[in-house]
Amino acid sequence: MADPEAALLESLDKQGAINDSGEFAAGLHIDHNVLVSHIKSLVAHEMVNGETVTSKGLVLTAEAQGYVTIGTPEAQVFAAVPEEGIPLAQLKKQVGAVGDVGFKQAMQQKWLALDKSGSEPKVVRKVASIQDSVQELLVAIAKKQLPPALTEEVVKALKKRKLVEEVSSTTWRLTKGPKFALQKRKAATDLSADMVQKGTWKDQDFKDYNFNAVGVPPPGGHLHPLLKVRTQFRKIFTQLGFEEMPTNGFVESSFWNFDALFQPQQHPARDAHDTFFLTHPATTPISQVPADYLERVRQTHEHGGYGSIGYGSVWKVAEAEKNLLRTHTTAVSSRMLYKLAQEGFKPAKYFSIDRVFRNEAVDRTHLAEFHQIEGVICGKGLTLGDLIGTLHLFFSRLGLSKLRFKPAYNPYTEPSMEIFSYSEELGKWMEVGNSGMFRPEMLRPMGLPEDVNVIAWGLGLERPTMILYGIKNIRELSGHKSSLETLKRNPICRLGL
Numbered sequence: 001m002a003d004p005e006a007a008l009l010e011s012l013d014k015q016g017a018i019n020d021s022g023e024f025a026a027g028l029h030i031d032h033n034v035l036v037s038h039i040k041s042l043v044a045h046e047m048v049n050g051e052t053v054t055s056k057g058l059v060l061t062a063e064a065q066g067y068v069t070i071g072t073p074e075a076q077v078f079a080a081v082p083e084e085g086i087p088l089a090q091l092k093k094q095v096g097a098v099g100d101v102g103f104k105q106a107m108q109q110k111w112l113a114l115d116k117s118g119s120e121p122k123v124v125r126k127v128a129s130i131q132d133s134v135q136e137l138l139v140a141i142a143k144k145q146l147p148p149a150l151t152e153e154v155v156k157a158l159k160k161r162k163l164v165e166e167v168s169s170t171t172w173r174l175t176k177g178p179k180f181a182l183q184k185r186k187a188a189t190d191l192s193a194d195m196v197q198k199g200t201w202k203d204q205d206f207k208d209y210n211f212n213a214v215g216v217p218p219p220g221g222h223l224h225p226l227l228k229v230r231t232q233f234r235k236i237f238t239q240l241g242f243e244e245m246p247t248n249g250f251v252e253s254s255f256w257n258f259d260a261l262f263q264p265q266q267h268p269a270r271d272a273h274d275t276f277f278l279t280h281p282a283t284t285p286i287s288q289v290p291a292d293y294l295e296r297v298r299q300t301h302e303h304g305g306y307g308s309i310g311y312g313s314v315w316k317v318a319e320a321e322k323n324l325l326r327t328h329t330t331a332v333s334s335r336m337l338y339k340l341a342q343e344g345f346k347p348a349k350y351f352s353i354d355r356v357f358r359n360e361a362v363d364r365t366h367l368a369e370f371h372q373i374e375g376v377i378c379g380k381g382l383t384l385g386d387l388i389g390t391l392h393l394f395f396s397r398l399g400l401s402k403l404r405f406k407p408a409y410n411p412y413t414e415p416s417m418e419i420f421s422y423s424e425e426l427g428k429w430m431e432v433g434n435s436g437m438f439r440p441e442m443l444r445p446m447g448l449p450e451d452v453n454v455i456a457w458g459l460g461l462e463r464p465t466m467i468l469y470g471i472k473n474i475r476e477l478s479g480h481k482s483s484l485e486t487l488k489r490n491p492i493c494r495l496g497l
């Protein structure tokens with residue numbers, strides 16, 4: 001087969017233009033689509049200028065194609081009627097499938113008549129010979145030579161008989177382009193050292209950038225396992241109707257991290273051995289906390305109230321002003337609960353997932369920074385039973401359905417419970433979180449009504465992630481020792497959770 005590209009260029013060279021790529025393809029006996037792919041490439045090389053022309057045209061249906069040679073059904077029926085006539089039933093049997101249409105059409109054309117004078121109706125010829133003009137039209141349409149007889153009305157009738165259909169087709173009109181040549185010059189995709197040395201780059205054609213090409217997937221963009229598991233936790237919370245709390249920044253004042261939580265100023269956790277304090281800026285002015293609330297916090301710390309005797313020591317503003325890296329997400333909860341009290345209490349369910357920092361010795365299960373997940377429910381008349389029930393519901397969604405609780409101590413909750421879950425794999429009980437009911441010494445100074453209780457729990461994000469994905473050393477998970485290669489190879493890090 002002739003090379004379509006060469007044939008096209010040659011023809012353009014001789015004639016200057018090709019008006020209809022469809023006809024040109026037919027002349028070459030190749031599929032139009034094949035020619036179009038060559039045209040597009042030549043246009044991209046600027047060897048050819050091309051514009052598309054969309055036109056509507058008639059084509060024969062498969063049924064009509066059959067009539068082009070053997071004639072229309074009406075002509076076939078007419079031919080089957082002998083001069084002396086033929087009983088209708090016999091005629092139909094003789095012509096077969098096209099009998100019905102053919103007979104109907106031939107009667108309409110008044111080519112045939114039905115003689116009912118005898119014992120059974122007989123079909124007789126009304127004219128001696130016929131001209132099958134519909135067949136002639138079909139032949140002309142097949143050749144794409146549309147005769148004047150093909151009026152709109154005729155086309156409509158042919159469409160109604162499902163003999164023709166209208167199709168729109170796009171063809172190209174071509175002229176010589178600015179870089180016209182009889183042969184495509186090979187365009188280089190890259191500048192090579194050789195071209196530079198020999199100076200051939202000056203005459204070399206370079207392929208244009210194709211900005212529409214599908215790119216190579218970037219090697220980055222992998223999700224960290226912690227982000228994946230965080231999404232799972234978010235889903236659990238939101239499915240249970242919890243609202244995510246704004247987590248502010250990592251830097252928090254001691255006030256919201258400790259004092260608002262009724263954590264005594266002498267508490268060992270407030271020591272630089274356990275907490276990262278900031279030097280720049282070292283403090284947040286206490287004036288940011290409304291004076292009346294501040295006063296109630298001071299009172300409660302020093303003298304108690306709400307059924308408590310307090311700590312009996314002097315509460316110092318300077319201590320509360322110290323900036324730190326938040327040691328727990330309960331600082332996020334304390335801000336949120338105060339806001340809820342200011343806006344007027346209504347039952348609420350909150351959660352947060354964010355980073356916390358502790359000045360701890362780093363080992364294979366501990367880091368100085370990690371993520372905490374915290375759930376908080378505020379309502380009237382909540383009990384420890386509600387907390388236990390909620391924890392069962394929450395942890396069972398993680399696949400941890402065997403839980404045990406151990407009494408514990410937190411300055412801000414009473415009662416407090418450590419949460420343990422039985423690991424079938426490891427065959428032992430593991431600590432999975434901490435929980436409790438926030439103390440009145442924390443809630444009442446905020447302005448939450450006396451019958452409002454708040455149940456809450458917290459857990460780390462790293463531990464469940466390590467268990468879920470078989471990561472043995474926490475330092476593989478975050479920090480400078482975690483390897484990007486591991487992230488890339490780990491199937492859970494692919495996008496799309």
Ligand SMILES: N[C@@H](Cc1ccccc1)C(=O)O
Pocket residue numbers: 327328329330374410413434435436456457458459
């Ligand atoms: N803040 C606690 C977790 C906790 C949250 C809420 C209530 C009780 C406990 C911790 O850091 O371990």
